[in-house]
Amino acid sequence: MTAPALAHTLRNPLPAAFVAALAAQFGARLSTAAAVCEQHGRDESPYPPMAPDAVVFAESTEDVVALVRLCAEHRVPLIPYGVGSSIEGHLLAVQGGVSVDLSRMNRVLAVNAEDLTVTVQAGVTRKQLNAEIKDTGLFFPIDPGADASLGGMAATRASGTNAVRYGTMRENVLALKVVTAEGQVIDTAGRSRKSSAGYDLTRVFVGSEGTLGVITEVTLRLYPQPEAISAATCSFPDVKAAVDTVIQTIQLGVPVARCELLDALTVRAVNLRDKLGLPEQPLLLFEFHGSAASVAEQAETVQAVAQEHGGADFKWTTKPEERTKLWEARHAAYFACLQLKPGCRSVTTDVCVPISRLAECIAQTIEDTNTSFLPAPILGHVGDGNFHCAILADPTKPEELEEAERLNRRIVERALALDGTCTGEHGVGLHKMDFLVQEHGADAVDLMARIKRAFDPLNILNPGKIVRAF
Amino acid sequence: MTAPALAHTLRNPLPAAFVAALAAQFGARLSTAAAVCEQHGRDESPYPPMAPDAVVFAESTEDVVALVRLCAEHRVPLIPYGVGSSIEGHLLAVQGGVSVDLSRMNRVLAVNAEDLTVTVQAGVTRKQLNAEIKDTGLFFPIDPGADASLGGMAATRASGTNAVRYGTMRENVLALKVVTAEGQVIDTAGRSRKSSAGYDLTRVFVGSEGTLGVITEVTLRLYPQPEAISAATCSFPDVKAAVDTVIQTIQLGVPVARCELLDALTVRAVNLRDKLGLPEQPLLLFEFHGSAASVAEQAETVQAVAQEHGGADFKWTTKPEERTKLWEARHAAYFACLQLKPGCRSVTTDVCVPISRLAECIAQTIEDTNTSFLPAPILGHVGDGNFHCAILADPTKPEELEEAERLNRRIVERALALDGTCTGEHGVGLHKMDFLVQEHGADAVDLMARIKRAFDPLNILNPGKIVRAF
Numbered sequence: 001m002t003a004p005a006l007a008h009t010l011r012n013p014l015p016a017a018f019v020a021a022l023a024a025q026f027g028a029r030l031s032t033a034a035a036v037c038e039q040h041g042r043d044e045s046p047y048p049p050m051a052p053d054a055v056v057f058a059e060s061t062e063d064v065v066a067l068v069r070l071c072a073e074h075r076v077p078l079i080p081y082g083v084g085s086s087i088e089g090h091l092l093a094v095q096g097g098v099s100v101d102l103s104r105m106n107r108v109l110a111v112n113a114e115d116l117t118v119t120v121q122a123g124v125t126r127k128q129l130n131a132e133i134k135d136t137g138l139f140f141p142i143d144p145g146a147d148a149s150l151g152g153m154a155a156t157r158a159s160g161t162n163a164v165r166y167g168t169m170r171e172n173v174l175a176l177k178v179v180t181a182e183g184q185v186i187d188t189a190g191r192s193r194k195s196s197a198g199y200d201l202t203r204v205f206v207g208s209e210g211t212l213g214v215i216t217e218v219t220l221r222l223y224p225q226p227e228a229i230s231a232a233t234c235s236f237p238d239v240k241a242a243v244d245t246v247i248q249t250i251q252l253g254v255p256v257a258r259c260e261l262l263d264a265l266t267v268r269a270v271n272l273r274d275k276l277g278l279p280e281q282p283l284l285l286f287e288f289h290g291s292a293a294s295v296a297e298q299a300e301t302v303q304a305v306a307q308e309h310g311g312a313d314f315k316w317t318t319k320p321e322e323r324t325k326l327w328e329a330r331h332a333a334y335f336a337c338l339q340l341k342p343g344c345r346s347v348t349t350d351v352c353v354p355i356s357r358l359a360e361c362i363a364q365t366i367e368d369t370n371t372s373f374l375p376a377p378i379l380g381h382v383g384d385g386n387f388h389c390a391i392l393a394d395p396t397k398p399e400e401l402e403e404a405e406r407l408n409r410r411i412v413e414r415a416l417a418l419d420g421t422c423t424g425e426h427g428v429g430l431h432k433m434d435f436l437v438q439e440h441g442a443d444a445v446d447l448m449a450r451i452k453r454a455f456d457p458l459n460i461l462n463p464g465k466i467v468r469a470f
Numbered sequence: 471m472t473a474p475a476l477a478h479t480l481r482n483p484l485p486a487a488f489v490a491a492l493a494a495q496f497g498a499r500l501s502t503a504a505a506v507c508e509q510h511g512r513d514e515s516p517y518p519p520m521a522p523d524a525v526v527f528a529e530s531t532e533d534v535v536a537l538v539r540l541c542a543e544h545r546v547p548l549i550p551y552g553v554g555s556s557i558e559g560h561l562l563a564v565q566g567g568v569s570v571d572l573s574r575m576n577r578v579l580a581v582n583a584e585d586l587t588v589t590v591q592a593g594v595t596r597k598q599l600n601a602e603i604k605d606t607g608l609f610f611p612i613d614p615g616a617d618a619s620l621g622g623m624a625a626t627r628a629s630g631t632n633a634v635r636y637g638t639m640r641e642n643v644l645a646l647k648v649v650t651a652e653g654q655v656i657d658t659a660g661r662s663r664k665s666s667a668g669y670d671l672t673r674v675f676v677g678s679e680g681t682l683g684v685i686t687e688v689t690l691r692l693y694p695q696p697e698a699i700s701a702a703t704c705s706f707p708d709v710k711a712a713v714d715t716v717i718q719t720i721q722l723g724v725p726v727a728r729c730e731l732l733d734a735l736t737v738r739a740v741n742l743r744d745k746l747g748l749p750e751q752p753l754l755l756f757e758f759h760g761s762a763a764s765v766a767e768q769a770e771t772v773q774a775v776a777q778e779h780g781g782a783d784f785k786w787t788t789k790p791e792e793r794t795k796l797w798e799a800r801h802a803a804y805f806a807c808l809q810l811k812p813g814c815r816s817v818t819t820d821v822c823v824p825i826s827r828l829a830e831c832i833a834q835t836i837e838d839t840n841t842s843f844l845p846a847p848i849l850g851h852v853g854d855g856n857f858h859c860a861i862l863a864d865p866t867k868p869e870e871l872e873e874a875e876r877l878n879r880r881i882v883e884r885a886l887a888l889d890g891t892c893t894g895e896h897g898v899g900l901h902k903m904d905f906l907v908q909e910h911g912a913d914a915v916d917l918m919a920r921i922k923r924a925f926d927p928l929n930i931l932n933p934g935k936i937v938r939a940f
Contacts, residue, residue, distance in 0.1 A: 157670070187911070193824075194633060196626055196627040197892055197893050199921055207668070356584035416660070436668050444656040451669055
């Protein structure tokens, strides 16, 4: 992927007075070392890094307030940074400025077990949270794969494998503490489970990718750890049979906790790397949460549905070690796919469509990629209608990046034609700003731009991302 | 309740040119008859009516576009109207203008059974929707009591008795068609179950109470009709024992579908009216959805939990006629309460707190109301931490309305101190604009005001509600 088109980019050196003020304010929490800046100007996207001019390691909401006020005074861009697991270029300092690293804000502030809520600083990661609350009998379900920070997950409206049961960050963030572009600290909501009190500021900031405010605390919903968990896998003659099984399962009201699809090429990739010996056909993987009786009943219901659709080799278990083994193909999939083409990076698509359109969407995508010179295995959160095509390209070869983008465009355009979205869970960042207009239309994106200008009139918060508002 | 303070109200007669243009555009769909205007200027709140100057019966999104453009041209206020079931003064024409009645936009446009979605015009009511989709095996769960329009329910972020299982309109609206203040038509999203594509315009409009745009179509999530339903009731020695039962039930992961509390006074009211002979103690009512085995298991689990907390007279059943009988007290409650004091109206509070604070919140509320000269029975959606205190006042007696407001203020202030909200599901309207500032703080409400000014710079959309932006 080539560097993004940055027609309106103005990259000025930081004003000397600003740097002096930063140093006075933050001391050793400020770094302008090239290696540190470089590390904060890249993410998991194939974009070449674009480093900020400085990094501030915030240790409190007050640090963020002080930084935002300095940035506002000197009109310097500010980019919030969690763990760097974005894959859409969110973190690239396209207009220079300061990266505010929130990873030291990593305290779990309050566990309210009776209310099934927890409040954390933005730098707490999801795995850290689940480790810290393990003894409460509760857990936080959203699992995007990476051990992302919860602030970052809120900022990109992340989800992952078990959104089909538990929802996304949209449904699971109860409240946020946010530093506004003018350095005010607001709480978007209290801790009640529901509220009709005014415009939904929480949902305005969830998915705003650092462009409307800096999230410093997140209050989340928790869930009781399931009494029992069962896992199941099943191979299918084609994608349609697999997706039809999922549709019917959901229509029957089976509360599936996870439901993932690997296409035949992805299964081949894990076989090649890990010698799993799986049939090289589309593979569905399920997980069920509930009482012992309920997870058995769920697995049996799905087995019956799968058989009706030609599913074969159905396996299920409740034993932890066997569950892990059944899901091994899924856990290994991403890195196994990368090994299909040594030295490549993945240009990862993220479309999401109504589930009734998913089978045709995936089947046509496979037809496209079969005629491409790039391998493009597919992994899907099929219970949600969301899938990723990992288009494997050599980042040193412009013709490969161009072909990857051509495929990506075709996949997005197809998803939009099927009443879907260009991004189910990764966000817009730099990569999908044009798709956003295609998806929502100019008038809707104009409303988004109005929100951006209203909240950040100086355009200092992660400028140049999501919408062109200035 | 006295008429709201309307310091900034300017009520001008409609410009003659505007009325002529309305008549030319809408013909018989326009009414300026006093009775029609009067009917559209009142709701279920105790506010005295404030009639609009005209009513337009819209039959299409194009009608709404034409009307909004005329209103923008002539700077005339416009108030969307569904069925008039608001209880916070949302519909009162405090600055005059035109009410746009959407009840004729009552078509179910598309049922997508495989995707569990439906798209309706804004005037479709929830009961109509469920009647029309009955044969699909699906249903729409949100039940605020009144047979409200789905556009109105989206506009107030409504919920009701089974939000504990299925969420509120926040979680169940997938997309909206909205006419903006400048007469553009936008679709806030596609039909995919999740999306990270830009700012969450859907959630900006859900709960915006007609102040940011006119909702003309709503796309909703549907759910499989449960295979089995069971109902249960149980009496408790005090509110704390009842609420503790609910907390423990939810922590055990029992997926309760409905969970309602009547306080002792409400039970007395239904006994008085309907001779139910219930123990005049706090009463919990449950409903469970699932497979036959699961609903039995859920009821048994709750019975065991209730017994630990001193619950007595536990009854449960799966038979439809017996379920209806068990829930009779709940269905009768509101009108039975009104009959405690003939000629009264109810000033209905709507606070919602974290469930761990609910028992103390309700107990202290009962202490307050016990020392008041107004009866104030309580009904609670306790699984959500939301309850309503129906303060019964004679609307012709200012001292009673004043006392009702004093109690209301105390209840709201207590809820805010407990990290809750002034309104769980009824919205802000006219009644809670000051509480909104108390709840969120001036800086957060300033962000709301920025959204209002950005979306509706001429302040023509339901002006004078939610926030003071101008």
